[in-house]
Amino acid sequence: MLALAVLLISGEKRPARNHLFPLVVVAIGVVVGFPLLSALALQYRGLAQGGIASVGQLQLLQPFFGLALAATLLHEHVSLGMLAVTVGVIACVYASKKYAR
Numbered sequence: 001m002l003a004l005a006v007l008l009i010s011g012e013k014r015p016a017r018n019h020l021f022p023l024v025v026v027a028i029g030v031v032v033g034f035p036l037l038s039a040l041a042l043q044y045r046g047l048a049q050g051g052i053a054s055v056g057q058l059q060l061l062q063p064f065f066g067l068a069l070a071a072t073l074l075h076e077h078v079s080l081g082m083l084a085v086t087v088g089v090i091a092c093v094y095a096s097k098k099y100a101r
Contacts, residue, residue: 003027053100057093064090 007014015023047055064086070076 054097057096060089060093 004014050058067078067082067086071078
């Protein structure tokens with residue numbers, strides 16, 4: 001939609017019908033492919049630096065951060081059960097890091 005608005009504002013001609021499919025394929029590749037590949041590269045870099053086990057346990061805390069962001073930014077209702085499960089996960093991660101050999 002944004003691309004169509006830019007085309008209309010700039011006065012450029014609309015692409016021919018037979019050029020739409022390749023343009024859509026390239027657009028999907030840019031929108032999906034680039035963020036996916038860059039995220040994978042950053043994830044593997046983080047795993048290499050921090051160790052697979054440590055980073056894997058840290059990823060267990062992501063739902064906690066998502067819950068906190070949803071509550072603060074989107075004003076979502078956070079029930080007591082959600083908080084209890086979150087505290088349980090944090091306790092498990094803490095215990096596994098503390099008692100690891």
